[in-house]
Amino acid sequence: MIMSMSWFKRFCAVNIPLVATALLTLSLLSILLLVISKGMTHFSVKPIYQVSHSSFASPVLGMVQNYGAKETDIFWFDPIAKELQSSRMALSEQQITLHQQTFVIKTRTGKLLFAQGLMLDDAPFSKEAWQRLLDENNAFTKQIEQLNSKIYPLELRFAQYSERNIPLSAPVFARLQAELETLHEQKRHLQKKQQQNRTVIQFSDGATADFPVSKIALIWQPNAMSFGEKMWFSMGEFWRFITSDHQAVSGSAGIFPALFGTVLMVFLMTVFVMPIGVLTAIYLHEYAPDNHFVSGIRVIIINLAGIPSIVYGVFGLGLFIMGLGTQIDQIFYAQNLPSPTFGTPGILWASITMALLTLPTVIVATEEGLQQVPQTLRNGALALGATKYEAIRFNVLPMASPNILTGAILSIARAASEVAPLLLVGAVIYAPTLPVDDIFPYLHLERQFMHLGVLIFDSVFHSANTFDSQSMMFAICLLLIIVVLSLNVLAAILRAKLRRRYERYS
Amino acid sequence: MVKLFKSTKPALKKLTAEDISVEISDLSVYFGKKSVLRDISMVIPKHRITSFIGQSGCGKTTLISSMNRMNDLNKNHRCTGSITIDGQNIHSKKINVAKLRTQVGMVFQAPNPFPMSIYDNVAFGLRLQKQIPRRQLDEAVERALKNAVLWDEVKDQLFASASILSGGQQQRLMIARALALKPKILLLDEPTSALDPLATLHIEELMQTLKKNTTIVMITHNMQQAARLSDYTAFFHQGELVEYADSDKLFTQPKHKQTEDYITGRYG
Numbered sequence: 001m002i003m004s005m006s007w008f009k010r011f012c013a014v015n016i017p018l019v020a021t022a023l024l025t026l027s028l029l030s031i032l033l034l035v036i037s038k039g040m041t042h043f044s045v046k047p048i049y050q051v052s053h054s055s056f057a058s059p060v061l062g063m064v065q066n067y068g069a070k071e072t073d074i075f076w077f078d079p080i081a082k083e084l085q086s087s088r089m090a091l092s093e094q095q096i097t098l099h100q101q102t103f104v105i106k107t108r109t110g111k112l113l114f115a116q117g118l119m120l121d122d123a124p125f126s127k128e129a130w131q132r133l134l135d136e137n138n139a140f141t142k143q144i145e146q147l148n149s150k151i152y153p154l155e156l157r158f159a160q161y162s163e164r165n166i167p168l169s170a171p172v173f174a175r176l177q178a179e180l181e182t183l184h185e186q187k188r189h190l191q192k193k194q195q196q197n198r199t200v201i202q203f204s205d206g207a208t209a210d211f212p213v214s215k216i217a218l219i220w221q222p223n224a225m226s227f228g229e230k231m232w233f234s235m236g237e238f239w240r241f242i243t244s245d246h247q248a249v250s251g252s253a254g255i256f257p258a259l260f261g262t263v264l265m266v267f268l269m270t271v272f273v274m275p276i277g278v279l280t281a282i283y284l285h286e287y288a289p290d291n292h293f294v295s296g297i298r299v300i301i302i303n304l305a306g307i308p309s310i311v312y313g314v315f316g317l318g319l320f321i322m323g324l325g326t327q328i329d330q331i332f333y334a335q336n337l338p339s340p341t342f343g344t345p346g347i348l349w350a351s352i353t354m355a356l357l358t359l360p361t362v363i364v365a366t367e368e369g370l371q372q373v374p375q376t377l378r379n380g381a382l383a384l385g386a387t388k389y390e391a392i393r394f395n396v397l398p399m400a401s402p403n404i405l406t407g408a409i410l411s412i413a414r415a416a417s418e419v420a421p422l423l424l425v426g427a428v429i430y431a432p433t434l435p436v437d438d439i440f441p442y443l444h445l446e447r448q449f450m451h452l453g454v455l456i457f458d459s460v461f462h463s464a465n466t467f468d469s470q471s472m473m474f475a476i477c478l479l480l481i482i483v484v485l486s487l488n489v490l491a492a493i494l495r496a497k498l499r500r501r502y503e504r505y506s
Numbered sequence: 507m508v509k510l511f512k513s514t515k516p517a518l519k520k521l522t523a524e525d526i527s528v529e530i531s532d533l534s535v536y537f538g539k540k541s542v543l544r545d546i547s548m549v550i551p552k553h554r555i556t557s558f559i560g561q562s563g564c565g566k567t568t569l570i571s572s573m574n575r576m577n578d579l580n581k582n583h584r585c586t587g588s589i590t591i592d593g594q595n596i597h598s599k600k601i602n603v604a605k606l607r608t609q610v611g612m613v614f615q616a617p618n619p620f621p622m623s624i625y626d627n628v629a630f631g632l633r634l635q636k637q638i639p640r641r642q643l644d645e646a647v648e649r650a651l652k653n654a655v656l657w658d659e660v661k662d663q664l665f666a667s668a669s670i671l672s673g674g675q676q677q678r679l680m681i682a683r684a685l686a687l688k689p690k691i692l693l694l695d696e697p698t699s700a701l702d703p704l705a706t707l708h709i710e711e712l713m714q715t716l717k718k719n720t721t722i723v724m725i726t727h728n729m730q731q732a733a734r735l736s737d738y739t740a741f742f743h744q745g746e747l748v749e750y751a752d753s754d755k756l757f758t759q760p761k762h763k764q765t766e767d768y769i770t771g772r773y774g
Contacts, residue, residue: 290581376614377618377621380620381620382607383576383612383684384607384630384683384684384687385607386604386634398622399621501621501667
């Protein structure tokens with residue numbers, strides 16, 4: 001055959017698949033590289049330049065993007081409004097300078113201040129002095145918290161006394177009041193002392209302002225950092241990004257709730273979809289008669305995988321939230337009506353909707369696995385007096401488990417990356433509370449949740465035009481990829497283990 | 507031919523009711539429209555080895571699978587006639603099929619170890635019966651493995667995966683697995699077809715010991731094996747029982763031309 005082919009045909013037969021594979025690999029790699037490089041810049045330390053331009057009354061401090069292009073984007077700190085502004089202008093080399101002594105101050109609310117100079121307690125800034133001030137401040141905060149924990153039960157008792165109509169003149173009342181008064185006095189004293197730790201910030205226009213240490217989260221000098229310090233700082237930024245709360249107001253903030261919401265939703269989805277999917281596949285493959293009705297069902301299940309995901313979202317909204325949820329509210333949560341408990345989007349409905357979405361994947365993968373189990377194995381079990389159920393439970397299912405896990409991997413990957421249906425059934429851009437907390441019953445299935453994909457969607461369309469909105473979008477993309485990949489790797493390792501165990505029997 | 511006179515086994519027609527383990531009468535089996543067995547009537551004597559010989563596809567496997575109702579698994583299967591084991595019709599509605607299969611053990615042509623340890627393979631049938639304490643289970647597994655002449659080879663690796671065993675060892679494991687349930691009847695479908703001479707010898711010796719308290723039905727394509735091992739031999743041809751007699755008689759003085767042709771290797 002091959003000998004009779006012309007050299008051109010032979011060349012094509014070998015090279016076209018090769019080129020196709022290479023192109024595919026290249027495009028995958030470039031997507032990954034783009035997301036990684038763009039996402040990493042979100043955590044990088046950007047230098048702060050001093051920019052002089054005719055549109056500024058005095059030179060300002062700012063970050064510069066696209067320097068060297070016709071128009072340069074600068075995100076500059078307005079010393080009068082005390083806010084970051086963005087402008088686009090033509091800049092020449094003479095107009096920007098880099099000063100070593102430039103400070104970036106991050107407040108506890110996530111706002112950034114760019115400063116020319118910084119004094120700590122009338123002394124120039126030094127790292128040791130700043131660390132000492134921070135420690136002191138933290139000690140104060142801790143003491144105030146301790147006082148608060150003492151004050152709270154006393155105030156509760158105070159409220160109980162007034163409810164029981166104990167006259168204010170009663171001695172218990174007086175004693176309580178005196179006690180409270182001293183505690184409050186202590187607290188005020190501490191707060192006053194904490195406020196005394198101040199920094200003096202010098203802005204780019206020369207003006208200075210007092211700023212209490214208690215409001216500062218972080219200070220760094222981007223222009224004076226060494227490479228190692230920058231790396232360390234970036235890692236810190238990344239850690240803060242994935243562990244701290246999301247603050248919708250300030251824009252730049254952590255995404256821990258979204259990370260948590262994504263993982264929890266995927267977990268719940270797996271809990272719902274795996275038993276139902278596997279049982280359905282077992283019924284279809286092992287028990288169902290071989291007739292047109294059953295093959296019809298099989299065709300329908302396979303085609304379910306092709307339905308647009310938004311349709312599932314609408315379906316979930318209609319059936320689960322408006323139908324089922326409203327019914328549950330009327331029966332079990334009537335005292336809360338008209339404010340709904342389950343009759344509103346929430347993580348339970350989101351994960352059930354996603355479970356429906358991924359059900360065909362699990363069923364098809366499991367059936368494939370069941371098909372691969374040799375019939376002789378079933379017969380062996382049956383010949384030893386096993387019932388059909390026992391043969392399936394002890395022999396067939398373990399052998400099919402690698403394929404079942406493949407189904408799980410595929411469904412996890414799909415559920416973690418879908419956004420459209422989630423917008424309808426429970427994911428929100430900002431949720432004030434996590435679905436899991438320390439209040440009974442700990443897991444609050446009725447709550448709305450945040451999701452990485454939804455945050456990306458949001459940052460594309462509605463984000464404030466701040467300097468880091470774009471890089472934040474890529475950073476979230478990067479994180480989403482990391483989450484999906486690590487869930488997949490986990491399942492793949494498990495599957496490889498099971499495969500090794502069973503491959504010699506089939 | 508000295509052996510013939512020393513033999514203490516009764517002729518098939520002179521068997522008393524106590525000596526009969528399985529009685530098959532007018533059994534016909536169909537898969538869909540295809541008739542696989544036609545009007546088989548025979549008795550299988552208790553605590554003896556009975557060999558089934560015949561061409562591939564003549565219905566031997568179908569017949570032994572009828573005895574523990576493994577044919578029921580085929581959806582197109584249909585049968586008429588009756589099989590009586592120890593006086594009970596196994597097609598009666600009162601019969602618990604799972605229970606029947608624990609008493610009529612079956613070893614398939616190709617070893618099919620379960621994906622678990624050697625110990626678990628042997629304990630599988632017993633565990634399904636529940637209510638067996640751990641220590642008793644250990645003893646039962648050891649006894650079954652010793653009976654199957656496998657114990658010495660696997661006693662140090664009982665909890666290793668069964669797939670590490672060789673083909674012959676796996677075949678003996680399959681026998682041990684069936685023996686663990688102490689079946690009254692053991693059905694063996696070409697137990698030595700894939701084994702080397704030494705492993706074959708092991709299994710033949712094993713069958714000689716087992717026959718003291720188990721009825722053994724064996725399918726084989728090896729004439730010498732059938733002649734030296736079994737007490738009675740049945741020859742099947744295209745779904746019909748052609749000749750069934752004492753092995754010595756069948757192999758020395760076959761009554762039918764077909765039998766003679768087959769055992770002398772003129773066809774098949």
